[in-house]
Amino acid sequence: MPITVLVRSATGSEVRLTFDGTQSVVLGRGASCDVRLPDPSVSHRHASLRAQGTDFALLDEGSTNGTFVGGVRVAARTSRLVRSGDMVRLGRVWIELTLDQSPVTRDVGAATRDMALALVSQALAAMGVDPTARLRVVEGRDQGVTLALAEEGRAYTLGRGAECDLPLADADASREHTQVVRRGAAIAVRDLGSKNGTWLGETSLSPEREAVWRPALMVRIGRTVLALEEPVGDALARIEDAPDERMPVLEHVPAPPAPLPAAEPPPKSVPREAARAAPMAVVPQGGQSPARRARAGWSIADRMVMAAAIGVLALSIAGLVWLLRS
Numbered sequence: 507m508p509i510t511v512l513v514r515s516a517t518g519s520e521v522r523l524t525f526d527g528t529q530s531v532v533l534g535r536g537a538s539c540d541v542r543l544p545d546p547s548v549s550h551r552h553a554s555l556r557a558q559g560t561d562f563a564l565l566d567e568g569s570t571n572g573t574f575v576g577g578v579r580v581a582a583r584t585s586r587l588v589r590s591g592d593m594v595r596l597g598r599v600w601i602e603l604t605l606d607q608s609p610v611t612r613d614v615g616a617a618t619r620d621m622a623l624a625l626v627s628q629a630l631a632a633m634g635v636d637p638t639a640r641l642r643v644v645e646g647r648d649q650g651v652t653l654a655l656a657e658e659g660r661a662y663t664l665g666r667g668a669e670c671d672l673p674l675a676d677a678d679a680s681r682e683h684t685q686v687v688r689r690g691a692a693i694a695v696r697d698l699g700s701k702n703g704t705w706l707g708e709t710s711l712s713p714e715r716e717a718v719w720r721p722a723l724m725v726r727i728g729r730t731v732l733a734l735e736e737p738v739g740d741a742l743a744r745i746e747d748a749p750d751e752r753m754p755v756l757e758h759v760p761a762p763p764a765p766l767p768a769a770e771p772p773p774k775s776v777p778r779e780a781a782r783a784a785p786m787a788v789v790p791q792g793g794q795s796p797a798r799r800a801r802a803g804w805s806i807a808d809r810m811v812m813a814a815a816i817g818v819l820a821l822s823i824a825g826l827v828w829l830l831r832s
Contacts, residue, residue, distance in 0.1 A: 507560055508610055511541050512602040513621060514762060521621040524608045527562070531555040533596060534567070537746050540614060542622040544742055546751035547571050547597030555603075556585070562605065564588045570750040571597040576761075593761050597753065600761055616690075623691050626742045637738045639688060646730035647675040655688040662686045663698070664727060678702050678728025684711075686719070693719040693734060702728055 509531070510524040523541055525531050533541040536550035543552075549569040556563050565585035566573040573580045574595040580586055588594070590605040611617050627637040641653045641664075653672040655662060662671040665683035674683070680700035687694045694716040697704035704711045707723040719725065721739065725732045 507557075507562075507605055508608055509555060509557075509562055510604040510606065510608050511555075512604065513541070513543070514600070514602075521617070521624075522608070522611075523614055523617055523621075524611045525555075525614065526610045527557045530557075532567075533601070534569075535746055537743075540618065541601075542618045542746075543596060543599050543601075544622045544625050544745045545597055545599050546745065546748060547753050548599055549597070549750050550746070552596045553580075553594075555588075558587070561587050562603075564594060569596065571753045595759060595761070598759050600759075620691055622742055623738050626745065627738045630737060630741060635737060639693060639734065639736045639738075641672065641686065642733050642735055643674075644724070644731050644733045646728075648730060652735075655686065655693065658688055658690065660687065664732075665698070665700075674727065674730050676728040676730045679730065683727050684725070687716070691739070693736075695719045695725060700727075 507527050508524050509527050510522050511531070511533070513521045513523075525540070531541065532539045532551060532554045533543065534550050534552035535543055535545065535548045539551065547570075549567070549571070551567045552569040553567055553573045554565045556565060563585040564573065564575060564580060564587075566580045566582050568582050572582075575586060575588060575592055588603055590603065592603045594601050594603060630637040636654075639655045641655070643649050643651045651672070653662060653664075663682050663685055664670055664672045664674065664679075665681050666674055666676060666679045667681035670682065680698070680702070682698050683700040684704045685696045685698055687696075695704070695706060695711065696716045697711040697713050699713045705726040706717050706719060709717070711717055719734050721734045721736050723734075725734075
């Protein structure tokens with residue numbers, strides 16, 4: 507039976523990762539986890555999901571701040587069965603588990619990395635840091651010049667021509683020498699049939715094939731050397747390498763509010779027998795009905811639940827900001 511892990515980000519967006527259930531699913535802050543949760547309150551290897559027949563067991567892997575199913579803590583190094591719809595808390599992060607026949611996520615590694623990068627990007631934006639990946643000339647006549655890769659999927663051209671996105675004052679560069687494209691978290695680079703070639707580290711690039719540009723490698727165009735700067739990737743690495751943030755013992759982390767069910771149209775007619783058996787709603791005289799009041803705005807209880815959920819998200823973002831600044 508496949509199992510789906512639903513993670514809600516601070517902006518309200520949702521990411522679903524579905525596993526086939528044949529292997530254990532590791533949840534934590536570490537880069538090797540199947541579900542990467544970049545929050546300092548989450549341990550590097552926090553918990554795991556393991557199939558037991560048609561059921562799944564949630565095991566706490568000795569986490570610093572504990573694993574909770576609803577409001578009940580799972581003892582360290584022990585497990586308990588979970589059901590579809592269970593809300594699970596790891597540190598300050600809530601996830602929802604679903605057992606159904608959803609299609610299995612094909613590239614889980616890329617999907618969970620993209621999710622982690624998106625969460626870190628939100629934290630950097632909260633700090634006022636521009637999270638956009640950029641190229642920087644570190645050697646050559648244009649040293650210090652940068653090019654922001656702001657548009658995903660756009661092909662940025664580097665070369666000697668004035669029409670290039672990054673024009674280079676390098677006589678050994680062709681008019682259109684190299685092309686760089688950002689696709690999600692991946693940066694691809696390709697030579698455009700230049701006279702002197704494009705080098706990624708010690709490898710000469712081919713015009714027929716793109717290569718993935720990792721920040722650890724430099725690109726050389728003639729006498730110009732460029733570095734790739736990824737603020738989000740660098741911050742994610744620092745978060746994953748940092749020690750766990752120990753939460754206060756009495757810190758309360760309420761679960762996010764459940765999504766409201768879709769409204770169903772009322773029946774056209776109700777049999778007299780059913781009408782006598784059905785519970786009756788009291789409609790106040792001279793005022794709005796409960797349905798009209800619900801459409802007019804949220805109740806005080808709704809506002810309190812939403813405020814609590816926003817507070818939890820704010821604590822997670824604040825923890826990330828604190829860790830990035832340290």
